[in-house]
Amino acid sequence: MFHIPLSSLRPHFGDIDIYLFDQLLKGRIQKGMHLLDAGCGTGRNIAYLMQAGVEIYGADISAEAIGKTRELASELAPTLPTRNFVVADLDALPFENKRFDVVLCSAVLHFARSEEHFKSILRELWRVLKPGGMLFARFSTTIGLEGKLQQVEGRFYRMSHGPVWFLADEELVIEVEQELGAGRLEPLKTVLVEQERAMTTWVVRKIV
Numbered sequence: 001m002f003h004i005p006l007s008s009l010r011p012h013f014g015d016i017d018i019y020l021f022d023q024l025l026k027g028r029i030q031k032g033m034h035l036l037d038a039g040c041g042t043g044r045n046i047a048y049l050m051q052a053g054v055e056i057y058g059a060d061i062s063a064e065a066i067g068k069t070r071e072l073a074s075e076l077a078p079t080l081p082t083r084n085f086v087v088a089d090l091d092a093l094p095f096e097n098k099r100f101d102v103v104l105c106s107a108v109l110h111f112a113r114s115e116e117h118f119k120s121i122l123r124e125l126w127r128v129l130k131p132g133g134m135l136f137a138r139f140s141t142t143i144g145l146e147g148k149l150q151q152v153e154g155r156f157y158r159m160s161h162g163p164v165w166f167l168a169d170e171e172l173v174i175e176v177e178q179e180l181g182a183g184r185l186e187p188l189k190t191v192l193v194e195q196e197r198a199m200t201t202w203v204v205r206k207i208v
C-alpha cells in the first residue's frame, strides 16, 4: 500500500480546514467537480483542491484577496483560468444558476452586515448550487454559549477579541434550512473556543 509520509501532509494540505478535510476523506469532493469557494480569502482551503483536478472558482469582496488567490492558482494550477476568481459580494454572485457541485463558505457568514444580508448570501449560494450539490459552511454562532455572549443588538454580539459579529443561533439555521429545502449531510457540529467563541460546521445537500 502506498505510504504517505507524515512530513508530506503539510506540503500537500497546508492550512486546510480540518472539517473540510473530513469531507475529503468522506469522498464528497471529487476530481472534475465544479467547486466555488465563497469568501475564499487567500485560498487556504482550495490550494490542495486546485492541484487535485477539482474545477475551482472563488469569490471574495476583497480585490486584494482575489489577487492573491489568482497568483496561487497560476502557481499551483496554471490551467485554471484566472477569470474563475472574482471580486463580488456573496449576496450577488456573477455565476449562473445550478453551476456548482460544491459550495464552500468558511469563516465568512459571521461578517454578514444584517440578518437579511446573512439570508441573502445563503439564498445566493443555494441558487448557484446544483440539485444534489453540497454546501459546506463554517461560521461563528451562539450555539453552546447561549446567555454567555455580549449582545449588542438583535443577533449582533461583541466578541472577546473586539469586533461585533453576526452570530446565527440554531433557530436561524433551522429556519434557513427549511426555507432552502436543505438536507443535513452531517449533524451540526460546534466547537467552543475557550468558552468565548463557537464555530459551527453546517454541511447540507440541496434536495431537488
Ligand SMILES: C[S@@+](CC[C@H](N)C(=O)[O-])C[C@H]1O[C@@H](n2cnc3c(N)ncnc32)[C@H](O)[C@@H]1O
Residues within 6 Å of the ligand: 038, 039, 040, 041, 042, 043, 044, 045, 059, 060, 061, 062, 065, 088, 089, 090, 091, 105, 106, 107, 108, 111, 112
Ligand atoms: C476570515 S476570512 C476567511 C477566508 C477563507 N474562507 C478561509 O477560510 O481561510 C473572511 C473572508 O470573507 C470575505 N468576505 C467577508 N464578507 C464578504 C462578503 N459579503 N462577500 C464576499 N466576501 C466576503 C473577506 O474579504 C475575507 O476574505
